[in-house]
Amino acid sequence: MNVIGTATDSRDVIQPARHARISELTGGIPLVALPALVAIVRSMLAAWQFMWALSIAIFFGCKWETWVAARSAGVRPSAARSLGYLLLWPGMDARGFLSANKQSAGPSAKNWATASLKTLSGCCLLWLAAQRAAHGNGSLAVGWIGMIGLILTLHFGAFDLMALVWQAVGVAAEPIMRSPMLSTSLSEFWGKRWNLGFRQLTHGLVFQPARKRFGTSAATLLAFLASGLIHDLVISFPAGGGYGLPTAYFFLQGVGALAQRSRLAARLGIGTAFRGWLFTLAFTAGPVFWLFHPRFVRVVMLPFFAWIGSI
Numbered sequence: 001m002n003v004i005g006t007a008t009d010s011r012d013v014i015q016p017a018r019h020a021r022i023s024e025l026t027g028g029i030p031l032v033a034l035p036a037l038v039a040i041v042r043s044m045l046a047a048w049q050f051m052w053a054l055s056i057a058i059f060f061g062c063k064w065e066t067w068v069a070a071r072s073a074g075v076r077p078s079a080a081r082s083l084g085y086l087l088l089w090p091g092m093d094a095r096g097f098l099s100a101n102k103q104s105a106g107p108s109a110k111n112w113a114t115a116s117l118k119t120l121s122g123c124c125l126l127w128l129a130a131q132r133a134a135h136g137n138g139s140l141a142v143g144w145i146g147m148i149g150l151i152l153t154l155h156f157g158a159f160d161l162m163a164l165v166w167q168a169v170g171v172a173a174e175p176i177m178r179s180p181m182l183s184t185s186l187s188e189f190w191g192k193r194w195n196l197g198f199r200q201l202t203h204g205l206v207f208q209p210a211r212k213r214f215g216t217s218a219a220t221l222l223a224f225l226a227s228g229l230i231h232d233l234v235i236s237f238p239a240g241g242g243y244g245l246p247t248a249y250f251f252l253q254g255v256g257a258l259a260q261r262s263r264l265a266a267r268l269g270i271g272t273a274f275r276g277w278l279f280t281l282a283f284t285a286g287p288v289f290w291l292f293h294p295r296f297v298r299v300v301m302l303p304f305f306a307w308i309g310s311i
Helices: 002-040 047-072 079-087 094-098 109-134 140-168 186-193 196-214 216-239 245-260 263-268 273-285 294-310
Strands: none
Touching: 002 047, 047 079, 047 094, 047 196, 047 216, 047 294, 079 094, 109 140, 109 294, 140 294, 186 196, 186 245, 186 273, 196 216, 216 245, 216 294, 245 263, 245 273
16 A cells, blocks of 8 residues: 555656646747747848847747746636737736736826827837938938837837736736836846846746856856847847847846945945946946947848838
8 A cells, every 4th residue: 555655646746747847848849949930031031020030939939938837837827818918918927917816006197198108209219210211321320219219119118008008907017118227236227127028038047047056146147148149149140240249248237237246336336326327327338339239230220220211
């Protein structure tokens, strides 16, 4: 009886572990397969088309992986909530979004007005750059105006409006941009305020596993390094040049984040308040030309803006 009982108990332990491994495999397949399919047809696409196709492929691969992980953790969303998460929400906090018991208070009129204003402002800058590019002005300045407009339109504007729509129906969907210019440290900027959808992804897939094995400092650098490699893939690869610059940019952010936590930083007062804000601004904005390097602007973004302007 003891032998039979032990065998049964072992099977009870092995089955969930086996299901978890199967879920990990099925969750990761689209993340590899979708970008690979896009890479196969690269020669048929313009550089900007390839960039968007690759970005979308990686995005939906990540969405699927986080959805499968949430399901494996016991979250059981409705079909409508799952489709909403996969297709109509840019965030990567699958458990928070999919949990039916996590409700949100409705947004205020101020929230709607602010998000709408940011969307409109971004569209104006995007339209200005598109018109200039379509009429032969292919300067880097025009490219940067367009990129700022695009970020305002999508990340600060349209994605904010999507969050408000979900909040209005009771879903806990927090905006992925949370006033990043108020950050007084790099850890606050990248961890709590800038593009939290991407942060949630790297935190869960890279930082947490690495911290258990290598400690917080190494995990921080590895998470930033992974971010850099992904950005190199969707920025430098379509541009056909500038390889390593986005990775160097994000690795520098990791070094700066660790430096800002040091005893020397505490003595210099660059970890909080105004000095911390200046330090954060210098580290994020100063080397931003490594991230969106000139070849990317000229080869990918300016032709994209010119296409918009020709529509």
